[in-house]
Amino acid sequence: MFENVRIILIRTTHPGNIGSVARAMKNMGFSRLYLVNPRTFPAEEASALAGSAGDILAQAIVTNSLEEAVADCHWVLGLSARERSIAWPSLEARNAATEIVKNLQENDRAQIAFVFGQEQSGLSNEELEKCHFQVIIPASPAYTSLNLAQALQIMTYELRMAFLSHLSHTKEKSENSEKNKQGSDEAEKATHAEMEGFYIQLGSLLRQIQFLGKDSPLLMTRLRRFFNRANPDKIELNILRGILTALQKGV
Amino acid sequence: MFENVRIILIRTTHPGNIGSVARAMKNMGFSRLYLVNPRTFPAEEASALAGSAGDILAQAIVTNSLEEAVADCHWVLGLSARERSIAWPSLEARNAATEIVKNLQENDRAQIAFVFGQEQSGLSNEELEKCHFQVIIPASPAYTSLNLAQALQIMTYELRMAFLSHLSHTKEKSENSEKNKQGSDEAEKATHAEMEGFYIQLGSLLRQIQFLGKDSPLLMTRLRRFFNRANPDKIELNILRGILTALQKGV
Numbered sequence: 001m002f003e004n005v006r007i008i009l010i011r012t013t014h015p016g017n018i019g020s021v022a023r024a025m026k027n028m029g030f031s032r033l034y035l036v037n038p039r040t041f042p043a044e045e046a047s048a049l050a051g052s053a054g055d056i057l058a059q060a061i062v063t064n065s066l067e068e069a070v071a072d073c074h075w076v077l078g079l080s081a082r083e084r085s086i087a088w089p090s091l092e093a094r095n096a097a098t099e100i101v102k103n104l105q106e107n108d109r110a111q112i113a114f115v116f117g118q119e120q121s122g123l124s125n126e127e128l129e130k131c132h133f134q135v136i137i138p139a140s141p142a143y144t145s146l147n148l149a150q151a152l153q154i155m156t157y158e159l160r161m162a163f164l165s166h167l168s169h170t171k172e173k174s175e176n177s178e179k180n181k182q183g184s185d186e187a188e189k190a191t192h193a194e195m196e197g198f199y200i201q202l203g204s205l206l207r208q209i210q211f212l213g214k215d216s217p218l219l220m221t222r223l224r225r226f227f228n229r230a231n232p233d234k235i236e237l238n239i240l241r242g243i244l245t246a247l248q249k250g251v
Numbered sequence: 252m253f254e255n256v257r258i259i260l261i262r263t264t265h266p267g268n269i270g271s272v273a274r275a276m277k278n279m280g281f282s283r284l285y286l287v288n289p290r291t292f293p294a295e296e297a298s299a300l301a302g303s304a305g306d307i308l309a310q311a312i313v314t315n316s317l318e319e320a321v322a323d324c325h326w327v328l329g330l331s332a333r334e335r336s337i338a339w340p341s342l343e344a345r346n347a348a349t350e351i352v353k354n355l356q357e358n359d360r361a362q363i364a365f366v367f368g369q370e371q372s373g374l375s376n377e378e379l380e381k382c383h384f385q386v387i388i389p390a391s392p393a394y395t396s397l398n399l400a401q402a403l404q405i406m407t408y409e410l411r412m413a414f415l416s417h418l419s420h421t422k423e424k425s426e427n428s429e430k431n432k433q434g435s436d437e438a439e440k441a442t443h444a445e446m447e448g449f450y451i452q453l454g455s456l457l458r459q460i461q462f463l464g465k466d467s468p469l470l471m472t473r474l475r476r477f478f479n480r481a482n483p484d485k486i487e488l489n490i491l492r493g494i495l496t497a498l499q500k501g502v
Contacts, residue, residue: 024401029391052394094412137408138415140280143303146404150275153401154408157388161345164389211497222490230481239473246462250502 001104001163004111006032007152008069010127011118015040019049019057020149021116026053028156033060034069034113066115066130073113075103078131079151080123081144090134097158101166114155119148190237198237199224201244209251252355252414255362257283258403259320261378262369266291270300270308271400272367277304279407284311285320285364317366317381324364326354329382330402331374332395339385347386348409352417365406370399441488449488450475452495460502 007025012018018041022033033056035041041062050057063069070076077096078088091099103110115131117123122145128134137154139146146154190198203220206212212219232240258276263269269292273284284307286292292313301308314320321327328347329339342350354361366382368374373396379385388405390397397405441449454471457463463470483491 020398020401023394023398026394027390027397027401029393051396051398138411139278140411142280143274143277145302146278147271147274147302147400149398150271150278150401150404153397153404157405157408160389160391206494209497209501211494219490222487226481226483226487226491230477232477236473236477239470240477243457243462246460247498247502250460251498 001101001108002030002159003032004104004108005030005100005159006034006069006073006111006113007156008034008036008066008113008115009038009148010036010066010115010123012038012041012148013119015043015046016049017119017148018043018060019046019051019053021152022046022050022053022056022060024149024153025156026056027153028160030156030159031056031059033057035060035062036066036069037064038062066127070113070115070130073111074107075100075110075133076113076115076131077133077135078115078117078123078128079135079137079155080117080128081136081139081146082122084125084128084134088128088134089132090136093135093137093155093158094162096133096135097155097162100159101162105166114152116148116152189231189233194234194237195228195232198227198241198244201241201248205244205248205251208248252352252359253281253410254283255355255359256281256351256410257285257320257324257362257364258407259285259287259317259364259366260289260399261287261317261366261374263289263292263399264370266294266297267300268370268399269294269311270297270302270304272403273297273301273304273307273311275400275404276407277307279404279411281407281410282307282310284308286311286313287317287320288315289313317378321364321366321381324362325358326351326361326384327364327366327382328384328386329366329368329374329379330386330388330406331368331379332387332390332397333373335376335379335385339379340383341385341387344386344388344406344409345413347384348406348413351410352413356417365403367399367403440482440484445485445488446479446483449478449492449495452492452499456495456499456502459499 007021007030009018009021012035018035018038025031025033042057046057047054100112104112115123115127117127135155137146137151202223203212258272258281260269260272263286269286269289276282276284293308297308298305351363355363366374366378368378386406388397388402453474454463
């Protein structure tokens with residue numbers, strides 16, 4: 001799934017940060033690194049800090065513009081702690097991860113970019129305007145500026161967690177549907193109109209036996225709330241209506 | 252809440268990592284740093300990488316043993332990716348964060364330590380055995396070894412997220428209890444015994460009108476499942492039993 005996700009670093013000043021980013025990416029299962037106008041690359045310091053992620057540096061794609069790096073992307077998300085005078089649509093990192101994993105699950109051809117600005121200044125307004133969303137890491141108001149590789153680590157970690165949670169839900173779902181196949185009689189829920197039909201019949205019976213009168217305006221409301229909460233399926237509603245019909249004949 | 256949480260680094264080799272840890276801590280709202288036998292501290296490199304978190308370095312407590320650093324702690328959690336031959340009780344970082352925040356909420360005097368081993372080797376078995384739990388960051392199996400400051404960043408981020416989620420739940424709860432006070436008629440749920448009384452009466456009525464016979468063994472089960480799911484409160488159950496009584500008189 002993560003082969004559709006690229007990490008883009010813009011005008012990175014310290015090559016060590018590029019190395020740290022590569023390691024952090026590989027730790028979370030990512031591999032596609034784009035570098036827009038890095039100051040120094042390749043660099044020994046980058047390789048030293050990349051640890052066992054030298055392969056990511058070796059395959060990194062260097063471009064001359066953000067434009068070029070995101071050209072084929074369907075979703076572009078820019079990490080930035082700074083609020084803008086014209087607020088950009090924003091998502092917290094965790095929600096962004098959930099959205100992107102959902103998106104990739106629905107469309108395995110979607111191309112996604114996470115963009116990180118220069119270390120000191122972050123994303124410029126112009127760069128952010130190329131993003132669909134600003135992604136915010138909920139940091140302490142006392143010190144919101146995370147180191148580049150740290151921000152990248154949190155973002156990729158959240159993507160990995162969202163992916164793992166998606167996997168376990170998919171597994172659960174298929175296990176549940178297996179269970180349902182074996183021993184269940186899960187039926188479709190009754191529609192709103194079917195419920196209304198039931199309430200009319202119930203009301204009519206209760207008036208017939210004088211249980212429902214003018215002095216009990218709340219009673220039907222309470223019964224509605226109760227049966228709506230139970231949200232019967234079609235089979236259950238048929239049983240209930242069968243009982244009402246039998247009772248109407250009896251009284 | 253986070254003043255009860257300390258970060259302990261054991262035998263850190265590179266002073267730069269201590270600086271990066273201080274910054275990552277402050278970014279997430281933490282301040283208490285313990286250093287067990289650091290190779291070089293204080294150090295210029297630490298200060299350079301700490302950014303605006305120089306105060307954390309200035310207040311850092313240096314000790315000669317892990318023992319000393321955790322002496323007054325109620326919970327000690329050790330970050331480690333390595334599986335041990337004798338498996339230690341373990342928690343994923345997110346679950347550990349939730350547990351700790353819950354713990355601090357219940358007992359604001361609890362002292363908590365998160366312990367990080369030496370960069371190359373991580374926590375030794377002897378060090379881990381001083382911890383109540385091993386905390387695991389779900390990294391990619393291809394490269395599980397995170398940089399020290401990155402692991403610290405994820406752990407403190409998860410604690411912060413758990414804390415923020417706790418805050419918003421507390422707020423929600425108090426808003427809901429406000430709502431309930433204003434316009435609710437939430438009643439106590441019916442007990443198991445009260446539900447059984449209802450089922451006996453219902454069964455008796457259904458036999459009376461010959462709706463429930465020997466050819467319908469599943470019918471009562473379905474009705475039980477339906478009414479159990481609705482989980483009526485005492486008022487609702489009284490209404491239902493009132494209806495049954497009125498019907499029994501009528502038929």
